Amino acid sequence: MLAYIILSLILAVAPLVLRSERATNFVAVLFFAVQVIAIAAILHLGLVDSVMLSIFRADSTAITFHVLMTAVLGFSLWHSSSYLKAEGTSTRSYKAYYTLLMLLAVAITCVYYSDNLAMTWVFLEATTICSAGIIYHREFKQSLEATWKYVFVCSTGIAMAYLGILLLSTVAVEGSLDYDSLSSVIAEGNPLYLKVAFLLMVVGYSCKMEIFPLYTVGVDANYAAPAPASAFISTALVNAGFVAIMRIYTLYSATGEVFEWARHVLLLIGILSLAVGAMFLRRTNNYKRFLSYSTVENMGIVAIGMGIGGLALWAAVFHVIAHTFVKSSMFYQVGVMRHIYDSYSINRIGNYININRVGAIGFIVGTLILLAFPPSPLFISEVMIFSEIVSVGSWWLLALMLILMCVVIYAIWSRTLRLSYHSNQDTLHLSAVNRRLSYSAAIVLVVAIVLGLWQPDFLKCVIDNIVTIA
Amino acid sequence: MTLSLIILYVLTLIYLSIAERFRNHTTILALQGVLLFGIALARMHAFHPVELSFIIVETLIFKGIVIPIILLRVIEKTQIKRIHSSSSQFGALVMSIAALVASCTITYYMADNRTDMIFFGVALYALLSGLILIVMRKRIFAHLVGFLVIENGVFLFSMAIGVELPMLINLAIMLDILISILVLGMFLRRMDDDIHTDETDALTSIKD
Numbered sequence: 193m194l195a196y197i198i199l200s201l202i203l204a205v206a207p208l209v210l211r212s213e214r215a216t217n218f219v220a221v222l223f224f225a226v227q228v229i230a231i232a233a234i235l236h237l238g239l240v241d242s243v244m245l246s247i248f249r250a251d252s253t254a255i256t257f258h259v260l261m262t263a264v265l266g267f268s269l270w271h272s273s274s275y276l277k278a279e280g281t282s283t284r285s286y287k288a289y290y291t292l293l294m295l296l297a298v299a300i301t302c303v304y305y306s307d308n309l310a311m312t313w314v315f316l317e318a319t320t321i322c323s324a325g326i327i328y329h330r331e332f333k334q335s336l337e338a339t340w341k342y343v344f345v346c347s348t349g350i351a352m353a354y355l356g357i358l359l360l361s362t363v364a365v366e367g368s369l370d371y372d373s374l375s376s377v378i379a380e381g382n383p384l385y386l387k388v389a390f391l392l393m394v395v396g397y398s399c400k401m402e403i404f405p406l407y408t409v410g411v412d413a414n415y416a417a418p419a420p421a422s423a424f425i426s427t428a429l430v431n432a433g434f435v436a437i438m439r440i441y442t443l444y445s446a447t448g449e450v451f452e453w454a455r456h457v458l459l460l461i462g463i464l465s466l467a468v469g470a471m472f473l474r475r476t477n478n479y480k481r482f483l484s485y486s487t488v489e490n491m492g493i494v495a496i497g498m499g500i501g502g503l504a505l506w507a508a509v510f511h512v513i514a515h516t517f518v519k520s521s522m523f524y525q526v527g528v529m530r531h532i533y534d535s536y537s538i539n540r541i542g543n544y545i546n547i548n549r550v551g552a553i554g555f556i557v558g559t560l561i562l563l564a565f566p567p568s569p570l571f572i573s574e575v576m577i578f579s580e581i582v583s584v585g586s587w588w589l590l591a592l593m594l595i596l597m598c599v600v601i602y603a604i605w606s607r608t609l610r611l612s613y614h615s616n617q618d619t620l621h622l623s624a625v626n627r628r629l630s631y632s633a634a635i636v637l638v639v640a641i642v643l644g645l646w647q648p649d650f651l652k653c654v655i656d657n658i659v660t661i662a
Numbered sequence: 663m664t665l666s667l668i669i670l671y672v673l674t675l676i677y678l679s680i681a682e683r684f685r686n687h688t689t690i691l692a693l694q695g696v697l698l699f700g701i702a703l704a705r706m707h708a709f710h711p712v713e714l715s716f717i718i719v720e721t722l723i724f725k726g727i728v729i730p731i732i733l734l735r736v737i738e739k740t741q742i743k744r745i746h747s748s749s750s751q752f753g754a755l756v757m758s759i760a761a762l763v764a765s766c767t768i769t770y771y772m773a774d775n776r777t778d779m780i781f782f783g784v785a786l787y788a789l790l791s792g793l794i795l796i797v798m799r800k801r802i803f804a805h806l807v808g809f810l811v812i813e814n815g816v817f818l819f820s821m822a823i824g825v826e827l828p829m830l831i832n833l834a835i836m837l838d839i840l841i842s843i844l845v846l847g848m849f850l851r852r853m854d855d856d857i858h859t860d861e862t863d864a865l866t867s868i869k870d
Contacts, residue, residue, distance in 0.1 A: 247830075310831045317838040324845055333857050337865045340849050344805060347842045348796070351812050354835070355789070358816070361825040362776055369827065382774050412868050476870040 193244035193305070196230045197298065204294035207287040213277075216290050220269045223294050227262040227301075231255065249307035249371075252657035257304045257435055260513060261428040264520045265297050267636060271420035271524050274629055278531045279330075279418070289329050293421060296322035296429070303432040309357050309369040309443075312436050313350065316400055319429055320346040326421045327413045338416035345409040346399045353396025359389035371439055375446050386450045391457060393440055400433030402426075402484070403491045404464040411472075411484040419527025422480060423520040426487050434494065434512050438658075441498055459499030463592065465492025470596045473603035479526050479536040482607060483519065486562060489600055490515050490570075496593070497577045500584060506659045507576035510647075513655075514569035517640035522558045524633035525551055531624035533616070538607055542614035547622065551630035552612045558637050559608040561644070563601050569644040664704040668784055671697045671818075672762070675791045678811065679758035680751045682744045687807045688733045694814050695726025705821060716829060720836050721817075729810060729843055736803065736847050740854040746800045746861070754798055761790035781822030788815030800861045802853065806846055813839055 203223040207216040234240060234250045243249050272293065276286050299322055302315040320343060328339040357369070363381035365373060378386070399406035410430070414422040444451045469489025476482050490511065497508025526536070528551050533541040545552040564570040581590045674690050674697070681687055699721035706713065769783035788811055795808030857864065
């Protein structure tokens, strides 16, 4: 693990001393290769479930999300190159962007593998710092505003989460904050402390998972960052927030009554996130913010799944995995659109089906998959969550979710049709149509569709592992 | 000794709520760093050179010297002198005292036999004071001060519950916070340069 981190860090900062964009691209390819080799090494050298450097553990959760991150990273690195060139980015900014994206990937990987409550916090805070530079990359007024809000709110939120960790550490034996050692003693903790600690940690980490209450900074960040980086932030970083909360959830599963309370908190957060997502999907006039609110809505569904527990928890993990492919594909498509229209304005751009047919079809199919129409994998996860809600008799929750999801479907579908078939009122840059990128974004979507049609046994086994621990 | 330092710390928080000049805010933060050093030193059970060095770095050097220098440089560069003239000092004082009362009440109900009630209460008061600064003040610099007050409160909180995390983790946490402050300071200066503002009211261009 140490070798992996050192090598990744060296490669991440290497562009800063290189001269050309081409050399930077080469380093990015090497960086991607290191991720693949690291995963292969863990799987083939029998390192699964082993503790590394006493603060990391290569468990099912870590490996699964590392694989997902690597897949998204590969596409993000590729799309970034075209995106930055089309934007006319200077070589200096180009190198800085790649450095920050790779550093962010290292920090996120460390969050996945972290086997220590405090170290998870440390690496999540590190993701804030790396993200800040990426959000500010375009250096316009709104990106500065978004960056300031992101860094400030995340830092304050994560400081609150640290407070929760300190409260939780009152049960720690000899100050050890390893998840395993904490889970064996957590039941002896003061229930009031445990509840306050859970609330503080979930609220703090909500800025990363893009759920209520601190979801706003994530939406602003996705809006300001270049589209391929938004794809990465909206999936890999959101997953890091999910992993952090999932590990706390797992920890609390040993606490009995407090765990019941914690699940209710997650349920409430999930409903509020879904409601906020539905409301703002109707209001926003920007395609990137629109996709970000869709992330809030989907993570709300995940939080509801965690709150319900049982089969819904399995579905929640599957939902996160599927969402990673669908959402990244949609952001890549939006990135291609950006260069054609030079805008993300929902009210102004249109006629996309006649301008870039591949991209438009990719976007329409992506929307259908995002809206959980079969063969979407999200359809499977949502039906599983609904069936679990019915089995616990929460009809009111089912009704509320269905109403909110109808609003979501209307908002998303009407905007997708507008983009494809409504007349365009914005300036067009037809030379910027890049069908190769549209096709590549569609490949990610195909993976999601395959997952919807067929869930391989190893994937089921991995999710079982993640959920069984809980 | 510890009690005197804690009382002084509470007084700095009350003063911070009514101070108008940002230089005074910075001086108070430096003083808080020194007080935290004194408190941490007084609570050391035995002499450990490594632990002592870490306390010196974290409180005296980091909170007492480095951060105030960064803040002073930001003040110098941006020429942000004082809080917004329309801010009510009396209202801020009332809020601060209400926060003190709330902290005492919460501590009474929450603290158990494993926690130090006085530290717990003051840490909570520091957290609430930081949040009040962020909510009540319009200038972004005041928000930065509020964030640092929260960080100091978190430090006190760790002493209240007597948790001793491994050195590596403490070091990583300290570095994270230092870099966050640097990044926030850098962006504050950028905002002053690029959009010529240092007030939150101007940060409303991103909305739906």
